[in-house]
Amino acid sequence: MPYTDRLPSKARIFSYWKDRFGDVGIFIDWGETSCWACRFHYGVKYDIKSSEASWNEILDGWDRVPLQRCHIVPRSLGGIDEPSNLFLMCRECHDLAPNTALPEIFFEWIRAQSSWRRESAKFEEAFRSFGVRPEQHKEFLLLIESSEFKDWVDGKLGLHRPQSNCAPVSCRLTPATIIGLAVHYSKLEYRHSQRLHSQSNVLTIAKDN
Numbered sequence: 001m002p003y004t005d006r007l008p009s010k011a012r013i014f015s016y017w018k019d020r021f022g023d024v025g026i027f028i029d030w031g032e033t034s035c036w037a038c039r040f041h042y043g044v045k046y047d048i049k050s051s052e053a054s055w056n057e058i059l060d061g062w063d064r065v066p067l068q069r070c071h072i073v074p075r076s077l078g079g080i081d082e083p084s085n086l087f088l089m090c091r092e093c094h095d096l097a098p099n100t101a102l103p104e105i106f107f108e109w110i111r112a113q114s115s116w117r118r119e120s121a122k123f124e125e126a127f128r129s130f131g132v133r134p135e136q137h138k139e140f141l142l143l144i145e146s147s148e149f150k151d152w153v154d155g156k157l158g159l160h161r162p163q164s165n166c167a168p169v170s171c172r173l174t175p176a177t178i179i180g181l182a183v184h185y186s187k188l189e190y191r192h193s194q195r196l197h198s199q200s201n202v203l204t205i206a207k208d209n
Helices: 010-017 055-064 091-096 103-111 115-129 134-145 147-153 175-208
Strands: 068-071 086-089
Touching: 010 055, 010 086, 068 091, 086 091, 115 134, 115 175, 134 147, 134 175, 147 175
Parallel strands: none
Antiparallel strands: 068 086
């Protein structure tokens, strides 16, 4: 039997909530189409760029952004397929959200989410996995931004396609990829500097003799 999408459009859901975000304690910029929970932003290509955009252009922007329509109270607990019971969230938030008949629990969780904090935790875990101590984090972040590292890393990394729905986007450059390459590059640079130092000592000895 073919699937029939009975949920309201993202534009209808946005229309319902646009003047109600304050009632649940959050702020959403109409022009920046991001997750209503963690505020993950999908990039400027989905944003409503003109301050003079028509209402239809605003609705079209919210319809195009790859957010999911998430039940506040799940259907299994009596939740309805109406805009008042639906929230636009990224895939990761949809997967992590509480499944309860009490909307207040859902909104308390919503207010506590942060894509920046979530991503920071993933970088912390990547640092730990590759043996980078906390006092070295800043050094490695500066290394990642250097032109030398960017030139070296070209052709050595790729986007990862998540194997589950628990991710805000369909493919991404993972923290483990970036940190792993930075640590490897750092080791190569260290070995290179050691060889140069050793060669310099040999030349100095030969000159003295």
